[in-house]
Amino acid sequence: MARITLKNVYKRYDNTEKKLFGKKKAENAFAVKDLSFTCKDHSFIGILGPSGCGKSTTLRMVAGLEKITAGQIFIDQVCINDLLPKDRNIGLAFEDYALYPPLTIYDNLAFNLKAKNMPPAEIKKAIGRVAPLLKVDELLHMKPSALSGGQKQRVNIARAIVRQPALLLLDEPLSHLDGKMRQTLRQEIKRMHREIECTTIIVTHDQIEAMSLSDVIIIMKDGELQQMGSPLEVYDKPVNEFVAGFIGEPPMNLIPSVIAKAESGFFFTFKGSPLRVQLPQRYSALASDAMAVTLGVRPMDVRITDTDTSTPAPVAVYENFGDERRVGVRVGDGLLNITTTEDVFYAPGDTIRLDFNAEKTHLFNPETGIALS
Numbered sequence: 001m002a003r004i005t006l007k008n009v010y011k012r013y014d015n016t017e018k019k020l021f022g023k024k025k026a027e028n029a030f031a032v033k034d035l036s037f038t039c040k041d042h043s044f045i046g047i048l049g050p051s052g053c054g055k056s057t058t059l060r061m062v063a064g065l066e067k068i069t070a071g072q073i074f075i076d077q078v079c080i081n082d083l084l085p086k087d088r089n090i091g092l093a094f095e096d097y098a099l100y101p102p103l104t105i106y107d108n109l110a111f112n113l114k115a116k117n118m119p120p121a122e123i124k125k126a127i128g129r130v131a132p133l134l135k136v137d138e139l140l141h142m143k144p145s146a147l148s149g150g151q152k153q154r155v156n157i158a159r160a161i162v163r164q165p166a167l168l169l170l171d172e173p174l175s176h177l178d179g180k181m182r183q184t185l186r187q188e189i190k191r192m193h194r195e196i197e198c199t200t201i202i203v204t205h206d207q208i209e210a211m212s213l214s215d216v217i218i219i220m221k222d223g224e225l226q227q228m229g230s231p232l233e234v235y236d237k238p239v240n241e242f243v244a245g246f247i248g249e250p251p252m253n254l255i256p257s258v259i260a261k262a263e264s265g266f267f268f269t270f271k272g273s274p275l276r277v278q279l280p281q282r283y284s285a286l287a288s289d290a291m292a293v294t295l296g297v298r299p300m301d302v303r304i305t306d307t308d309t310s311t312p313a314p315v316a317v318y319e320n321f322g323d324e325r326r327v328g329v330r331v332g333d334g335l336l337n338i339t340t341t342e343d344v345f346y347a348p349g350d351t352i353r354l355d356f357n358a359e360k361t362h363l364f365n366p367e368t369g370i371a372l373s
């Protein structure tokens with residue numbers, strides 16, 4: 001059990017200097033830049049971001065597998081910068097389950113415990129405790145080659161927790177698995193965490209995984225922290241366009257807009273489109289006539305309606321996913337995606353009327369991408 005803290009952590013790989021030049025070098029030299037966060041004891045933290053944003057580097061620095069360029073990492077009050085990986089009391093499970101092929105699953109799980117001279121009876125007890133948690137108790141006599149991908153990943157995670165680490169680190173543990181298996185194992189990881197209550201960090205590029213598993217999500221881009229918060233916070237109150245577009249499937253619409261002042265208040269307008277959308281009251285204090293903004297709205301927060309007062313817009317794309325329909329509507333140069341669970345059909349060129357849930361719209365500075373509030 002542990003609280004984990006990163007203070008102004010930077011990482012530059014020694015070989016990056018040689019690959020980059022000039023301005024690019026100065027901007028891109030760091031794989032992780034000024035990363036600071038604290039995670040409470042027992043919490044489940046998701047580090048989320050696109051490929052190459054520095055997630056694995058962060059995890060490897062916490063594990064002690066990668067030297068940090070600057071900053072400090074603490075477990076509870078203790079700075080672990082200079083501790084060897086084996087002295088950090090950390091359990092690790094990576095995407096690649098490096099199980100020893102000649103050994104049985106039991107011996108794979110026992111391997112590190114034997115190395116620590118744990119008596120056989122205690123090893124048996126430790127394995128007996130974790131095997132049912134990850135449903136590997138039926139597999140203990142088998143060799144890795146006889147296991148499916150999902151089963152190997154369970155063993156991999158069981159091996160990480162069998163030593164009762166203070167901190168469990170999981171790097172994309174589900175990304176090799178197919179859809180159904182991912183969902184099953186995701187639920188089991190969650191249940192396992194509830195039982196062992198070990199502070200856990202999972203790294204993933206999959207927002208569904210991060211949203212469903214974590215108490216706290218850390219969203220990274222280009223080595224930098226963008227936002228840290230509960231899944232609901234990052235979903236409902238994204239601090240910038242990047243987070244807004246990254247969390248949520250299908251993604252939030254982000255449409256260039258100009259605010260217009262009319263007698264009845266402010267409106268969003270869109271270049272080359274007659275569509276006008278009322279600006280929510282909470283934004284009126286910061287709005288002004290002719291102000292350029294980016295309007296953010298999630299596809300399910302725009303309704304298709306038949307009230308005549310709303311503005312008609314032409315359908316460009318229609319997709320039927322069975323459980324929901326997605327309709328793409330032309331708004332000026334851009335495409336506004338709408339999802340509906342109603343059983344509707346539109347052909348491209350049809351005209352529909354739209355009703356925006358004004359309270360669910362977001363406003364961003366189009367130059368910086370930062371949320372206005």
Ligand code: ADP
Binds near residue numbers: 013016
């Ligand atoms: P993620 O896990 O988010 O996909 P990584 O932490 O693996 O990202 O990588 C972050 C950045 O650091 C990338 O630009 C990657 O190319 C670079 N990088 C990762 N590992 C090394 C390494 N061993 N040597 C040099 N550059 C690396």
Ligand code: MG
Binds near residue numbers: 055056057
């Ligand atoms: Mg990675």
